[in-house]
Amino acid sequence: MKVLDNQQMRLLDRITTKEYKIPGLILMENAGMNTTVEVMKALNEDYRKKVIIICGTGNNGGDGFAVARHLYNKDVQVKVYIVGDEKSIQNDAKVNFEAIQAMRVSIGVLKDENDMIDFNLDLMKSDIVVDAIFGTGLNKPVKGIANEVIGVVNKVKRKIISVDIPSGISGDTGKVLGSAIRATKTVAYQLPKIGNLTAPAIEYNGELLICPIGIPQEAISKSQYEAKLITEKTLKDILPIRGLNSHKGNYGRALMIAGSRGMTGAAILASKAALRSGVGMLHLAIPEELNDILETQLTEVMTVPFQVPKGNAKEFTGVEDIMGSLQRSNVVALGPGLGRSKETEVIVERVLREAKCPVILDADALNVLPKMLKLLKKVKSRCILTPHPGEMAKLTGLSIPEINENRIKVAKDFSRKYGVIVVLKGASTVITDEEGHVYLNTTGNPGMATAGSGDVLTGIITALVGQKINLIGAAMAGVYIHGRSGDEAAKITGEYGMIASDMVREVPRIITEIVNKKKAFD
């Protein structure tokens, strides 16, 4: 599904009205109708409940007036408040404004401090608030009366339904411009905007619903977009159905270089996740002293034990055993629990110089990478990097807040500069490729903020690349499946107590569910 910025959304609206001859008023009517359905659900057919609709003077406010009209017609107790000067209401919004005036819907105007007294009283008596102050037209920080209104609405703890985007959130970036409504539910129109899907806005949306408003599919298919949202439908085109006559050789021979003393768990989690994601054969390179432990834990994995020198890393001849295995592999992943030793540096450097197959770099491989960043450009195959914001900070020299405020830009710039795929992890994971394409994932939950969760992701992506899924497809499918596995695990265990192994357990079921739907579809 396409994800647009404000300007792209405005352009799509304009094309719909100009080229497809669908008046803006029809779109507004659909938007109003669909939002009314959500308000009715929130009312739960209790007509004693009161609804306050706060409208700005632009088209977002126009949608709010349309909602007011429909609710009033259904005998719901509605009060509309306008933030700003009603004289500046124009065009489609004006049509709806004049309609509710003619219908004698109760309307108040909020221009200054004095108007806040009645508003506050009404707010206390209300059950549901519809937020139609600003939508995609917000173009500067919220100040003055609008800022005050947002402040009191957030404090009063009512159910809040935001129209298109929580007011105060930039549709372009997801940043809070001054202050923003913290909604219970957001009804986004036709397509999500960047601001609906990127942090920090995801804290403000509440439940996000995407409602069609009648923009023609053809116009959508031609429209420009900033990013694509990864959905189950995306995966149906990525995950292959296994041939009846296939054998393990068809599903890849992956090499995982992971684990060190004190961090064998990372190697175990990444390996199990890879096996549970369908890789044909998995080799795990680990320091020889850990071989027995890992062989006992991982029945189906073949280990590649290597010698680690006691003193001088220059005598690290064990790296040749890893390189030997690398030559026979069709994907290599390195980093989980590898440690930040000199040996890790040698391994990462040798893999980057010698690998002919795709390379997946995570965790400690990323931690030592800043010393040899230029090598990324020399890799014979393609690379996927899976940093969390802390690792990305080391790779870019930016601070973690700088990264989190500009997640898409940071990932995109890095992908372009070094010619790699970046999976910037965290709530709403961003994936970018060498050509500047951006993909967003919204599966997952805060329960996944637990040690080992990233190792599971690396395992899944490795297995998918091993199964010859193209790299960007594997990254997309990997983060989606990983997030869904986290969501399933949270349903059983809850977010507090879930651990990375719980996610691994859910991975095969999620993949099967998606592939079965694909089979039914085909």
Ligand SMILES: NC(=O)C1=CN([C@@H]2O[C@H](COP(=O)(O)OP(=O)(O)OC[C@H]3O[C@@H](n4cnc5c(N)ncnc54)[C@H](O)[C@@H]3O)[C@@H](O)[C@H]2O)[C@@H](O)CC1
């Ligand atoms: N055909 C269309 O264009 C459609 C638009 N729709 C709605 O229209 C919205 C976009 O409408 P608009 O482009 O009119 O803009 P908005 O209604 O989002 O708000 C912008 C209005 O507020 C003012 N403004 C912006 N930032 C401000 C600030 N910080 N403080 C005070 N005033 C500020 C602007 O000057 C403008 O008048 C969408 O989010 C959606 O809800 C829908 O009705 C569907 C159809």
Ligand SMILES: Nc1ncnc2c1ncn2[C@@H]1O[C@H](COP(=O)(O)OP(=O)(O)O)[C@@H](O)[C@H]1O
């Ligand atoms: N709040 C959240 N919502 C969705 N996904 C999350 C959230 N917190 C963490 N995750 C996911 O969990 C994983 C954590 O990975 P990482 O930070 O590398 O953990 P570790 O190094 O302990 O394995 C990432 O894939 C991340 O996207």
Ligand SMILES: [K+]
């Ligand atoms: K809004």
